[in-house]
Amino acid sequence: MKLVLFDVDGTLAESTMSVSQEIIDMLRIINTDDCHLGIVGGGDYAKIVSQLGEEHLPLFKYIFSENGLVSYRDQEKFHARNIRDAVPERRIQDIVNCVLKYIAEIDLPYKRGGFIRFRNGMMYVTPMGGDCSAEERAQFVEYDATYNVRRRMIAALKVSFPDMDIILGGAIGFGIHPRGWDKSYIMQFISIRDYDSITFYGDRCEPDGNDYPLYSNPNIDGVWVTGPEDTRIRAMAMHA
Numbered sequence: 001m002k003l004v005l006f007d008v009d010g011t012l013a014e015s016t017m018s019v020s021q022e023i024i025d026m027l028r029i030i031n032t033d034d035c036h037l038g039i040v041g042g043g044d045y046a047k048i049v050s051q052l053g054e055e056h057l058p059l060f061k062y063i064f065s066e067n068g069l070v071s072y073r074d075q076e077k078f079h080a081r082n083i084r085d086a087v088p089e090r091r092i093q094d095i096v097n098c099v100l101k102y103i104a105e106i107d108l109p110y111k112r113g114g115f116i117r118f119r120n121g122m123m124y125v126t127p128m129g130g131d132c133s134a135e136e137r138a139q140f141v142e143y144d145a146t147y148n149v150r151r152r153m154i155a156a157l158k159v160s161f162p163d164m165d166i167i168l169g170g171a172i173g174f175g176i177h178p179r180g181w182d183k184s185y186i187m188q189f190i191s192i193r194d195y196d197s198i199t200f201y202g203d204r205c206e207p208d209g210n211d212y213p214l215y216s217n218p219n220i221d222g223v224w225v226t227g228p229e230d231t232r233i234r235a236m237a238m239h240a
Contacts, residue, residue, distance in 0.1 A: 001034050001035070001036065001194065001195050001196060002034060002035045002036070002195060002196060002197050002198075002199070002239070003035075003036045003037075003038060003061075003190065003194075003195045003197070003198045003199070004030060004035060004036070004037055004038070004198075004199045004200075004201075004235070004239060005037075005038040005039070005040050005062075005198065005199065005200040005201070005214070005220075006037070006038070006039055006040070006200075006201045006202075006231070007039075007040060007041060007200075007201065007202040007203060007204070007211050008039060008041040008043065008048055008051055008052075009041070009042075009043070009051075009169075009170050009171065009203075010170075010171070010202075010203035010204065010225075010227065010228075011201050011202055011203045011211075011225055011227075011228065011231050012039075012051075012052075012228055012231060013051050013228055014227070014228065015170055015171035015172075016047075016051075016137075016170075016171075017051065018050070018051050018052075018053065019051055019052055019053070019056075019228070020228065022229075022232055023228055023231070023232055024053075024056055024059075026231075026232045026235055026236055026240075027056070027059050028059065029236065029240050030235060030236070030239040030240055031059050035239060036061035036062070036195075037059055037060045037061060037062075038060055038061055038062035038063070038064065039052070039060055039062065039063045039064060039065075040064045040067070040068065040183050040186055040200070040202075040214060041063075041064070041065055041066075041067075042066065042067055042122070042124075042169045042170065042175060042183075042210055043065065043066070043119075043170075044065055044066055044070070044119050044120070045063065045065040045066075045070055045072070047065075048063060048065050057075055058075070061073065061074065062186075062189075062190075063075075064183075064186045064189075066119050066120050066121035066122065067121050067122070067175075067177070067181055067182055067183045067185050067186070067210070068121075068183065068185040068186035068189065069081045069082075069083075069119075069120050069121025069122075069181060069185065070120050070121065071186070071189060073189075078189075079189065080120060081120065081121065082120045082121075083118070083119075083120065083121060083122060083123065083177060083178065083181075084118075086178050086181075087178060092123075094160075094161075095123065095157075095161060095164070095176060096116060096123075098157065098160055098161075099115065099116060099125055099157070100115065100116075102153055102156060102157070103115055103127055106127070106149070106153075108127060108128050108140070108143070108149065109128075109136075109139050109140065109143055110128050110129075110132060110136045110139070110140065111128055111129055112128060112129030112130070112131040112132045112136070113129050113130075113131040114126065114129050114130035114131040115127070115129050115130070117130055121177055121181055121185075122175040122176060122177035122181065123175070123176045123177070124169070124170075124173050124174075124175050124176075125153075125173055125174055125175075125176060126172050126173040127140075127149050127150060127153060127172075127173070128140045128172060130172075130173070132172070137171065137172055140172050141171050141172060144172070150168060150172075150173070150174050151168070151208065153174070154166045154167075154168070154174055154208065157176070161176070163178075163179060164176055164177065164178060164179065165177055165178070165179050165180070165181065165182055167182060167208060167209065167210045167212075168204055168206075168208050168209050168210060169204060169209075169210035175210060182210065182213040183210060183211065183213045183214045184213035184214060184217060186214075187217065187219070192219050197221060198219060198220045198221065199220070199221045199222075199223060199238065199239075200214040200215060200217075200220050200221070200222050200223065201223045201225050201231050201234070201235065202214065202215055202222070202223075202224065202225065203224070203225050203226065203227065205222065205224040211224075223238075
């Protein structure tokens with residue numbers, strides 16, 4: 001039995017977009033009796049479902065949303081934790097204040113609302129604000145590639161909050177969560193003895209990327225992809 005795990009944004013779908021029919025066709029082909037499929041996403045469950053399509057959920061043995069902090073097996077929730085229960089309120093407010101102060105002091109092409117989103121497993125920070133339009137998002141992606149806005153912000157926050165993991169994720173933001181709440185969190189729910197091989201496809205596999213903890217896991221065959229089409233081609237070659 002094989003287990004094949006996928007990140008969502010940048011791997012199965014363009015960031016925040018729905019998966020294509022070509023990707024669904026690929027998933028159907030490799031979803032055989034001797035191969036389980038799983039999702040390991042940083043987004044919440046509702047976001048993942050909206051991107052995959054509810055009708056396609058039966059393809060997946062596992063859906064690990066929010067790095068596995070909210071986890072489903074065979075479409076049934078079996079685990080959930082919340083950052084509010086693990087991090088004291090005073091600490092949360094210190095992080096919020098530091099993030100907002102940093103954003104207030106930098107110039108960007110655009111600033112909108114929704115700079116910090118609370119998920120169960122993390123605080124997701126978007127320097128330009130998550131309420132941006134698709135066009136504004138695209139411009140920030142180009143700007144960030146040139147000026148490293150997110151990486152600079154992450155470096156500054158790590159100095160102030162060394163006890164937290166602060167990791168790139170998605171196209172315009174990054175996550176802040178307790179140490180160990182990265183994507184390797186899911187390994188407590190997977191018995192490596194049940195699978196002959198475990199493969200993980202992700203696009204953020206650089207050391208400061210949110211896919212790196214699974215990509216570099218010694219029990220996993222990590223595959224670093226450049227986008228959905230690269231995922232489709234490589235998964236078909238390896239598993240079809």
